[in-house]
Amino acid sequence: MFTELTRWAQVSPADDFWGAMTILIVLTLGGFIGAFYYFSRKRMMENTPTSKIRSAAQGFVELEGRGQLLDGPPIIAPLSGITSLWFSYEIEEHRGSGKNSRWVTVENGVSDGLFLLKDDTGQCIIDPDGAVVTPSEVNIWYGSSKRPSSGPRVRGKRWFSFGIGRFRYTEKRIHPKEAIYAIGLFKTVGGAGMEIDLEADLKELLKEWKKNSELLLERFDQNKDGQIGMEEWQNVREAALKEVTKMQAERHTIPPVNTLSKTMDKRRSFIISAVPQQVLIKRFQNYSAGLISLFFLAGSLATWLISIRTNS
Numbered sequence: 001m002f003t004e005l006t007r008w009a010q011v012s013p014a015d016d017f018w019g020a021m022t023i024l025i026v027l028t029l030g031g032f033i034g035a036f037y038y039f040s041r042k043r044m045m046e047n048t049p050t051s052k053i054r055s056a057a058q059g060f061v062e063l064e065g066r067g068q069l070l071d072g073p074p075i076i077a078p079l080s081g082i083t084s085l086w087f088s089y090e091i092e093e094h095r096g097s098g099k100n101s102r103w104v105t106v107e108n109g110v111s112d113g114l115f116l117l118k119d120d121t122g123q124c125i126i127d128p129d130g131a132v133v134t135p136s137e138v139n140i141w142y143g144s145s146k147r148p149s150s151g152p153r154v155r156g157k158r159w160f161s162f163g164i165g166r167f168r169y170t171e172k173r174i175h176p177k178e179a180i181y182a183i184g185l186f187k188t189v190g191g192a193g194m195e196i197d198l199e200a201d202l203k204e205l206l207k208e209w210k211k212n213s214e215l216l217l218e219r220f221d222q223n224k225d226g227q228i229g230m231e232e233w234q235n236v237r238e239a240a241l242k243e244v245t246k247m248q249a250e251r252h253t254i255p256p257v258n259t260l261s262k263t264m265d266k267r268r269s270f271i272i273s274a275v276p277q278q279v280l281i282k283r284f285q286n287y288s289a290g291l292i293s294l295f296f297l298a299g300s301l302a303t304w305l306i307s308i309r310t311n312s
Contacts (some may be wrong), residue, residue: 009308024302031295034274038288041269042281048183048278050098053258054121060268063260065119067126069176075113079171080139080151085115085127086174086272088135091146094166103168106146117180122258126182128272130262135172136274143167145255174274181277184270185263188256189286202237209240 009017042280048062056063060064067085069075077087088110092103117124139152142165152171174180209216220239262270273280 004213005305006308009305010312011097017305018086021306023303024298024305027298028295028302031291031293031298035288035291035295038284038291041271042284042288043293044268045183045271045277045281045284051186052121053087053117053119053124056124056186056258058187059185060183060263060265061260062181062183062277063117063119063186064181065175066126066177067174067178067180067274068116068118068123070114070116070125075111075115077111077171077173078109079148079169080173082151082173083176084111084173085176085178085180086133086135087111088133088172090170092170093146094168096196117182118249119258124186124258124260126180126272127259127261131184131270131272133172133174134273134275134280135174136178137173137175139169139171139173141169143169174272178274179276181273181275181280182260184260184272187259187261187265189259198244198248202240205240205244206236209236 011100045062048060050064050274051057051061053063053065069083069085074083075085075087076082077084077089079089079091092107093106094101095104096102112127112129114125114127117126141148141152143149143165144165146167148167150170214238216228217226218229220230220236222235223229271280275283
C-alpha cells in the first residue's frame with residue numbers, strides 16, 4: 001500500500017495530487033477544530049457543578065430535572081403529531097436517478113416553544129432558542145407525499161424505516177416527563193430579590209420617549225417654542241425617574257420566574273439533553289478522540305505525500 005501511495009505521489013498529475021492534498025488538509029483542520037469543540041464542551045460540563053433551581057446563582061449554571069409543558073396550547077411535533085417539549089424535523093425529496101440521484105431538503109424546522117424544567121426544589125422556564133439539543137427519540141420514515149399521511153409506525157428511542165417513498169421524513173423529539181439535563185444562562189425575573197439598575201432603566205425609558213418627539217414636546221414644552229430647553233429637560237428626567245421607580249416597585253411584587261436560555265459567551269454552549277449528563281460527556285469524549293485521530297492521520301499523510309512529491 002505504501003509503495004503504491006509513494007508511486008502515486010511521484011507520478012500523478014498535478015491537479016489530481018493537489019486536489020487530494022486539499023481534501024486531506026481540510027480533513028486535518030476539520031479534525032482539529034471538531035476535537036477542540038467537543039473537548040471544550042466536555043470540560044465545560046465536567047467543571048460546572050449541578051445546581052438546585054431554588055438555590056441556583058444568577059449566571060451560567062447546570063440543572064437536572066424533569067421536563068413539563070407550560071399551561072396553554074401544547075407543543076405538537078408537525079410530522080408525527082406527538083406532543084413534545086421540543087422537536088426538530090426535516091423533509092427530503094429524492095430527485096434524479098442513477099449516479100445523479102440525491103436527497104434534497106425541501107422543508108425543515110426547529111421548535112422554539114418554552115417548556116418547564118422541574119426538580120425537587122422548584123421550576124425553571126427553558127427557552128430552547130439557540131440550544132444544542134440532544135433528543136430522546138429520532139424517527140426516520142418514508143412516504144409518497146410531501147407531508148406524511150401518518151407518523152412512524154413504531155415508536156422507539158431511534159427508529160428507522162427502510163421503506164420505499166419519494167419523500168423521507170426525519171423527526172427528533174424530547175417528550176414531557178422525561179429526564180432533562182440543561183446548562184445555560186440562569187436568570188430570575190421579578191420577586192423581592194430582583195436586582196435593580198435604576199440608571200439603566202432610566203436611560204432606556206428616556207430613549208423610548210425621545211423616539212416620539214411630538215408627544216415629548218406636547219407633554220414638556222411649556223413655553224411652546226418647539227424644543228425642549230434645559231429646565232424642561234430636567235422636568236422630563238424627573239417624570240421619567242418617577243415612572244421608573246413605580247415600575248421597579250411593581251416588579252418586586254411579581255412572583256419570581258426562573259429562566260434558562262443561551263448565553264452571549266461563545267465559549268459557553270447552551271445545551272439541552274434528554275441523555276444523562278455522564279453519557280453525554282462520554283459521547284463528547286469519544287467524538288473528540290475520533291476527530292483528533294483524524295487530525296493526526298490526515299495531517300501525517302498529507303505531510304508525507306507532499307514531502308515525497310517535492311523531493312522526487
